[in-house]
Amino acid sequence: MLRLEDLTLFVRAAALNSFSDAAREAGVPPAQVSSAIKRLENALHIRLFARSTRSLRLTVEGESWLPYALQMLETLRAGLQKIQASDNEVSGTLQIAVPSDLGRHLLLSVFHDFRERHPALRLRLLFSDQIADVFKDPVDVAFRYGVNADASYVALPVAPDNRRVLVASPDWLARHGRPTTLGELAQHNALTFVLRGKLHDRWTLLADGNIHEVNVQSTIMSDDAEAIRRLAIAGEGIAYKSWLDVSEDVQAGRLQVILPQYQGERVPLNMICPHRQQLSPAVRLLYEAVKARCDSLASFAAQSHCN
Secondary structure (H helix, E strand, O other), X not given: OOOHHHXXXXXXXXXXXXXXXXXXXXXXXXXXXXXXXXXXXXXXXXXXXXXXXXXXXXXXHHHHHHHHHHHHHHHHHHHHHHHHOXXXXXXXXXXXXXXXXXXXXXXXXXXXXXXXXXXXXXXXXXXXXXOOOOOOOOOOEEXXXXXXXXXXXXXXXXXXXXXXXXXXXXXXXXXXXXXXXXXXXXXXXXXXXXXXXXXXXXXXXXXXXXXXXXXXXXXXXXXXXXXXXXXXHOOOOEEEEEHHHHHHHHHHOOOEEOOOOOEEOEOOEEEEEOOHHHOOHHHHHHHXXXXXXXXXXXXXXXXXXXX
């Protein structure tokens, strides 16, 4: 008979490519992971991993069996949630991956309110600007910016019309002047974002159906989106940010939208699930709560972009 713990350790070892990392994550000795894999291999009569002193990888048989292990774990978890939850109560644990700035600044209060409405539910929040792999990482859902081009997972639109905007603090604009053209924008200090080693210093803007690209110069770069927003508020330069990330700062007067005659790039926000079976009542309720918060910013976005 297959053990639930052995299945879990196998899936995590496969995702992390390491027995020791899987053991560290589970809080068990590495030998316990090795024993779990050996029990599975004996029960299945196949070799799951090819091991050496320096590397660990799934065998062809291990790769073939991994989706079934994932499905078994998901079925077990769904069954436990079904029998543990009352008719009007959601329970269990939701593991949620969110971009850093969106999570810390805008959605943290949504998650707090959501948890208070559903006290039997536990939330595990993972804030990072690295793109979560919903098939390998220990997450149930991920909120992700960008156009969904991958049909292998389920993507529910949260803010399909969200765009980037140019923002700067009132103090910065008072000291350096407000750019009125793209040429002037290129002369101002920009706060640029680094993702997976790539510096995003070419900003794309649209006006009257035409696409314009501006090469910007920056004295401060960061791979943390929240740091870029905070630096903009502190008066360090101009930022090119998702409207959802800076909407409350604009409302509060900490930042101002500049060059509103230009539209920024579309950065739709979606909620990602690896399988439709994972659209549990808790996930659907969370989706509705986050979407409602984003919808509330839409009318203010239209006003701000026209000022």
